[in-house]
Amino acid sequence: MRRYTKHVVVGILVIVAFSAFLLALRAGEENKEKEKKKEMKSPEEIVKDTTEEVLNVLRDPELKKEKKTEERRQKVREAVEDVFDWRAIAQRALARHWRPRTEEERKEFVSLFQSLVEKTYLRRIEEHADAEIVYEGQEVEDGYASVNAVGKAKDGTEVPIVYRLHQATKDKDEEEAAEWLIYDVKVEGVSLINNYRSQFNDIIVGGSYKKLIKLLKKKVKK
Amino acid sequence: MKKALLLIVLLLFAAGCANTRNAGNSSPEGAKAQMQQRGPKPIPDPLEPVNRVFFVFNDKLYFWVLKPVAQGYSAIVPKIARRGVENFFSNLGMPIRAVNCLLQGDISGTGIELGRFGVNTTVGVLGFGEVATGWGLKMQKEDFGQTLGFYGMPPLLYLVWPVLGSSSVRGTIGKIADGYLYPPNYVDYLPLYDKLNYISLHIGDYEGIKEDALDPYVAIRNGYHQHRQHLIRDGK
Numbered sequence: 001m002r003r004y005t006k007h008v009v010v011g012i013l014v015i016v017a018f019s020a021f022l023l024a025l026r027a028g029e030e031n032k033e034k035e036k037k038k039e040m041k042s043p044e045e046i047v048k049d050t051t052e053e054v055l056n057v058l059r060d061p062e063l064k065k066e067k068k069t070e071e072r073r074q075k076v077r078e079a080v081e082d083v084f085d086w087r088a089i090a091q092r093a094l095a096r097h098w099r100p101r102t103e104e105e106r107k108e109f110v111s112l113f114q115s116l117v118e119k120t121y122l123r124r125i126e127e128h129a130d131a132e133i134v135y136e137g138q139e140v141e142d143g144y145a146s147v148n149a150v151g152k153a154k155d156g157t158e159v160p161i162v163y164r165l166h167q168a169t170k171d172k173d174e175e176e177a178a179e180w181l182i183y184d185v186k187v188e189g190v191s192l193i194n195n196y197r198s199q200f201n202d203i204i205v206g207g208s209y210k211k212l213i214k215l216l217k218k219k220v221k222k
Numbered sequence: 223m224k225k226a227l228l229l230i231v232l233l234l235f236a237a238g239c240a241n242t243r244n245a246g247n248s249s250p251e252g253a254k255a256q257m258q259q260r261g262p263k264p265i266p267d268p269l270e271p272v273n274r275v276f277f278v279f280n281d282k283l284y285f286w287v288l289k290p291v292a293q294g295y296s297a298i299v300p301k302i303a304r305r306g307v308e309n310f311f312s313n314l315g316m317p318i319r320a321v322n323c324l325l326q327g328d329i330s331g332t333g334i335e336l337g338r339f340g341v342n343t344t345v346g347v348l349g350f351g352e353v354a355t356g357w358g359l360k361m362q363k364e365d366f367g368q369t370l371g372f373y374g375m376p377p378l379l380y381l382v383w384p385v386l387g388s389s390s391v392r393g394t395i396g397k398i399a400d401g402y403l404y405p406p407n408y409v410d411y412l413p414l415y416d417k418l419n420y421i422s423l424h425i426g427d428y429e430g431i432k433e434d435a436l437d438p439y440v441a442i443r444n445g446y447h448q449h450r451q452h453l454i455r456d457g458k
Contacts, residue, residue: 120434127430155305156352160457189452190445198264198444199437215436 043145058129085181143167162186265447273382292422306350313349317403322364367396371454388446
């Protein structure tokens with residue numbers, strides 16, 4: 001009898017251990033699949049999900065209250081932070097004035113410009129939180145993609161929007177897989193980067209890089 | 223007389239630009255090339271000092287006169303009515319759009335514009351209601367400046383006109399030509415009302431652009447140029 005019990009106990013233990021092992025294995029695979037899925041998110045899905053996330057924050061009645069403005073902005077900032085390639089945006093906006101900058105200057109510029117774009121983007125999107133965004137497909141080629149969308153306001157006005165993405169790694173020192181990152185947004189044919197580039201160039205050529213930084217700092221603080 | 227003038231302007235530019243059509247705007251094909259292109263070349267602005275003076279003038283005109291008047295008007299007339307007025311004027315812009323579709327060889331575009339006019343004028347009650355878009359007849363945003371661009375004419379110079387704002391040599395010729403095709407221009411003060419109504423519906427737009435910019439003059443010059451080039455390519 002005792003022996004028999006022992007067998008049963010051992011048997012059960014073996015079964016439990018084995019199922020646990022199987023479960024762990026499956027969970028691991030599921031995780032991998034999840035990771036894969038995240039990697040394989042198409043440019044359109046990335047834009048869609050991000051916009052959805054931002055609009056959800058803006059439409060949240062709890063966060064709409066006056067007191068929660070800072071919290072709301074912080075949440076939007078978090079949603080947006082990881083899908084934009086801030087360094088690429090800054091580099092393209094500075095264009096030929098990027099090369100002469102030291103690494104420190106570049107870092108300072110990226111962070112200042114990021115704050116400015118976030119501010120711009122935030123205000124714009126807050127104004128149009130009730131708009132509906134219709135996606136009209138994507139074009140992908142060799143690590144570059146554009147996602148076409150139309151913003152439809154409640155009063156019927158339509159604004160074409162194009163998001164441009166490229167496949168890149170956020171931090172060049174780290175070995176991570178390349179992901180789709182937004183590097184430009186075009187609204188009614190007006191590219192954000194191109195617009196800032198023309199201003200930066202004018203300010204640097206007509207004044208100096210220092211003057212540009214001063215102006216940026218002033219703008220961001222406001 | 224006016225018709226004759228329009229014809230001359232049309233012929234001159236159609237002829238002058240015909241040969242440059244292919245040499246000009248050769249937009250690179252393929253998604254990648256398109257994505258890597260850095261947008262249109264900047265618009266030449268040798269008159270910048272003068273333009274900036276008019277820019278400041280227009281800025282003050284907006285904040286000191288146009289905006290307060292438009293705000294007063296908005297307080298009296300509800301938004302729905304102002305939208306209706308905007309639709310009414312936009313419907314009367316049909317001849318400009320239809321003719322310029324035709325000039326660019328877009329016969330179906332002309333057809334759509336004529337269809338829109340028919341629908342909006344009848345079902346939309348004199349154009350106050352905009353029904354046609356819902357029926358799949360989208361407005362064809364064409365004007366003579368775009369037609370000139372379509373045939374390869376560059377904008378030449380950036381111009382800021384007092385009151386009228388951003389333009390170019392190409393855009394100004396286009397506006398003058400289109401003016402003959404816009405019925406409200408034949409009625410005193412009607413274009414002024416059109417403008418006031420328009421401003422009342424777009425209060426905040428200019429302020430937003432100014433707020434985002436480090437140099438509003440340059441930002442608007444660039445935005446004007448990019449937007450016009452975008453329209454000439456028909457959004458492609």
